Amino acid sequence: MGKSRVVRVGGVPLGGGNPVVVQSMTSTPTVEVAATVEQIRRLQAAGCEIVRVAVPNAESAQALREIKKEVSVPIVADIHYDHRLALAALEAGADKLRLNPGNLRDPDKIRAVAQAAQERGVPIRVGVNAGSLDTRFLQGQRVTPEGMVKAALWEIELLESAGFEDIVVSLKAHDVPLTVEANRLLRREGDWPLHLGITEAGTAWEGAIRSAVGIGILLAEGLGDTIRVSLAGDPVKEVEAAWEILGSLGLRQRGPSFVVCPTCGRTGIDIAGIAQAVRERLKPVTTPISIAIMGCPVNGLGEAQRADFAILGGQKFGTIYAHGQVVRPKVPEEKLVEEFAHLVLQEVHHG
Ligand code: SF4
Incomplete structure (x- = not known):
């Protein structure tokens, strides 16, 4: 399988073997500029590299103009139903458009958007969603991988016939096997960068697992250039989950990765409580480091010696390791988090 083509979203390259990009979407009403800007900044601080905002009406497109002045991360305008919103979002400075072929179906209007996007060098994502698949592509009432691919190809062909090539594609469903198969099929059809996601995945717990399985399968097969984890709730959790997925596959790492014994x-000692507290304390750290928090020497000794930093538990105490060496023996349990976090932060900031 060859590499996907490179498509630039603002300053961020997607595809062509570039690192898989983490993206998310704001949950604030886009017209509430201050709240949206604040959420975009929180997302960016958590490691989000592209942010999408909903543009459901003309006021939101206007708000986008104000939002763009306040933030540095590339902004994608999410467009449904009305192509004039896409044109307005381009005017307002959107760095990318997401069009849904399930509800924007007039070829002339799509070509008009393609032309306006082309003039500005703005890419378009063809975003097919099982929940809004055009009935032309259903098999009876059923959504199939083939139907989703056909829906994407229909819009891709329209864009390409207008000479537009900066195309990103996503095929998302709540159903993991359906999403996986659809993306596999699409990849055989062309080299557009793939945006991966499992849509309407759920709240943080089940949604993160469902997303990790679906996105993880495809990433492990070498598919996918950008990922969005869809969770109900604070989108910062989406970004954290996305990094966890990329870290698990060894594709990218941001901040600490944790080895924690199951107890x-x-x-x-209270391993779960200590691990949670350490994770919180080290949230600002973006340097990739490995941390082991282990209950006893059975597996703990090996893990502690291999990690960049580790706590190896005993009875009501823990021994702190750095780079395989004991640096603080037998620290009382109640002082462990503080001493450990202090040590790590000191080295990460000054090392
Ligand atoms: S590292 Fe020790 S305490 Fe933790 S699960 Fe393994 S045997 Fe149990």
Whole structure:
């Protein structure tokens, strides 16, 4: 399988073997500029590299202009139903458009958007969603991988016939096997960068697992140039989950990766509480480091010696390791988090 083509979103390259890009979407009403800007900044601080905002009406397109003045991360305008909103979003400075072929179906209007986007060098994502698939592509009432691919190809051909090539594609469903198969099929049809996601995945817990399975399968097969984890709730969680997925596959790492023992009858300190507290304390860290928090020497010794930083638990105490060496033996349990976080932060900031 060859590489996908490169498409630039603002200053961020998608595809062509570039690192898989993390993106998310704001949940604030776009017309509330201050709240949206604040959320975009929080997303960016968590490692989000492209942010999408909904543009459901002309006022939102106007708000986009104000939002763009306040933020540095590339902004994608999410467009449904009305191509004039796409034109307005381009005017307002959107760095990318997402068009849904399920509800924007007039070829002339789509070509008009393509032309306006072309003039500004703005890419378009053809975003097919199982929930809004055009009935032309249903099999009876059923959404199939082939139908989703056909829906995408229909719009891609329209854009390409207008000479437009900066195309990104997404095929998303809540159903993981459906999403996986649709993306596999699409990849055989062309080299457009793929935006991966499992849509309407759920709240943080089940949604993160569902997304990790679906996105993870495709990434492991070498598919996917950007990912969006869709979770109900604070979108910062989407970004955290996306990084966890990329880290698990060894594709990219941002901040600490954690090895934490599951605890058992040998455990003599509150491993889960300590790990949670350490994770919170180290949230500002973006340097890739490995951290092990282990209950006893059974597996803990090896993990502690291999990690950049580690806590190896005993009975009501823990020993702190750095780079495989003991640096603080037998620290009382209640002081462990503080001493450990201090040590890591000191080295990350000054090392
Ligand atoms: S590292 Fe020790 S405490 Fe943790 S699960 Fe393994 S045996 Fe139990």
